[in-house]
Amino acid sequence: MKSFTPYTLITGASGGIGFELAVLMASKGHNLVLTSRSEEKLANIARQLIKNHNIKAIAIPADLSLAANRERLINEIRAQNIEIEILVNNAGFGDLSAFETSSMAKNQEMIDLNITALTHLTREFLPEMRSSKSGRIMNVASIAAFMPGPLMSVYYASKAYVLSFGEALAQELRGSGVTVTTLCPGPVASGFQERADFNDPTLMKILKPATTTQLAQYGYKSMMKGKRLAIHGRMNRIMVFMLRFSPRSVVARLVMKLHQ
Ligand SMILES: NC(=O)c1ccc[n+]([C@@H]2O[C@H](COP(=O)([O-])OP(=O)(O)OC[C@H]3O[C@@H](n4cnc5c(N)ncnc54)[C@H](OP(=O)(O)O)[C@@H]3O)[C@@H](O)[C@H]2O)c1
Numbered sequence: 001m002k003s004f005t006p007y008t009l010i011t012g013a014s015g016g017i018g019f020e021l022a023v024l025m026a027s028k029g030h031n032l033v034l035t036s037r038s039e040e041k042l043a044n045i046a047r048q049l050i051k052n053h054n055i056k057a058i059a060i061p062a063d064l065s066l067a068a069n070r071e072r073l074i075n076e077i078r079a080q081n082i083e084i085e086i087l088v089n090n091a092g093f094g095d096l097s098a099f100e101t102s103s104m105a106k107n108q109e110m111i112d113l114n115i116t117a118l119t120h121l122t123r124e125f126l127p128e129m130r131s132s133k134s135g136r137i138m139n140v141a142s143i144a145a146f147m148p149g150p151l152m153s154v155y156y157a158s159k160a161y162v163l164s165f166g167e168a169l170a171q172e173l174r175g176s177g178v179t180v181t182t183l184c185p186g187p188v189a190s191g192f193q194e195r196a197d198f199n200d201p202t203l204m205k206i207l208k209p210a211t212t213t214q215l216a217q218y219g220y221k222s223m224m225k226g227k228r229l230a231i232h233g234r235m236n237r238i239m240v241f242m243l244r245f246s247p248r249s250v251v252a253r254l255v256m257k258l259h260q
Contacts, residue, residue: 005082007033008031008084008085009033009121009125010090011035011036011118012036014036014045015038015191017090017190018088018090020212020213021088021220027053029055030086033057033082035064036062036091037061039061042059042060065117070121074121074124083128083132084125085132085136086136086223087138088137089117092110093114093195093196094110094144094195095155096151096197099153110154114155114161125137135178136178136179136223136226138183140162141159141162142156142162143186143239143240144160145182145184146184146240147252148248148255152259167182170182181222183215183232184230184231184236186207186233186236187209188212188215215232
């Protein structure tokens with residue numbers, strides 16, 4: 001009989017929120033499978049975490065926007081008799097540009113990573129969580145999930161998918177022992193801004209971004225409690241509440257102004 005060791009799979013673990021989650025979860029004694037595109041960075045992180053926290057950590061580099069790479073990641077996990085007890089779908093990116101002139105290749109990559117990879121990995125690892133009657137899934141959305149996002153339209157729409165999918169799945173799994181947490185950060189200082197071309201230092205000062213450590217701690221706590229929706233920061237929670245009473249056309253105008 002095969003013996004399986006339980007692990008947490010974190011996507012996008014080479015930087016930002018994913019990296020901080022890896023450090024935090026290692027410090028709590030979780031074994032980790034770390035994935036992202038940066039092979040060397042991931043290998044170094046895994047080595048450090050093993051050394052500092054006496055856990056098992058495996059780095060599997062993969063561009064998760066590609067189906068073949070996701071299959072390779074899954075096959076490697078299966079080949080090593082690893083059981084995924086916690087899945088953190090964190091990898092994602094945005095792009096600040098008018099849709100009309102945006103790169104379709106980039107839009108496709110964003111959809112493939114933010115939506116398809118998250119859906120694929122959840123579908124793959126959920127059945128074993130369900131049969132063992134325990135498991136945690138955390139999907140990283142954004143407060144962008146709650147509003148239309150002119151000039152970042154595909155990104156905001158992708159996060160609306162993550163929110164809707166997570167809330168629906170949490171309901172399907174009610175009472176099963178498997179929980180689904182949708183983490184919604186507001187602005188966070190990370191590699192995100194540079195990749196999204198969203199690098200205005202004045203605006204970043206006004207937005208008062210949270211740190212990746214704050215997000216990792218809040219996300220981890222919320223996930224372990226089995227919270228369905230975890231919006232980080234009091235002001236963000238108030239804003240999301242107010243959005244219920246605001247016409248979406250007005251919200252779209254305001255978001256467009258912010259992005260301009
Ligand atoms: N920062 C914010 O203001 C903010 C706000 C709300 C929500 N979020 C969400 O939070 C999540 C984490 O973002 P972050 O702020 O930590 O950004 P980040 O610092 O840019 O980190 C993104 C991570 O995803 C990985 N990644 C990117 N493309 C990938 C691909 N094709 N395949 C596999 N891994 C890939 C990156 O590693 P490699 O480059 O090595 O692949 C990196 O580890 C994202 O889903 C983002 O949408 C961020």
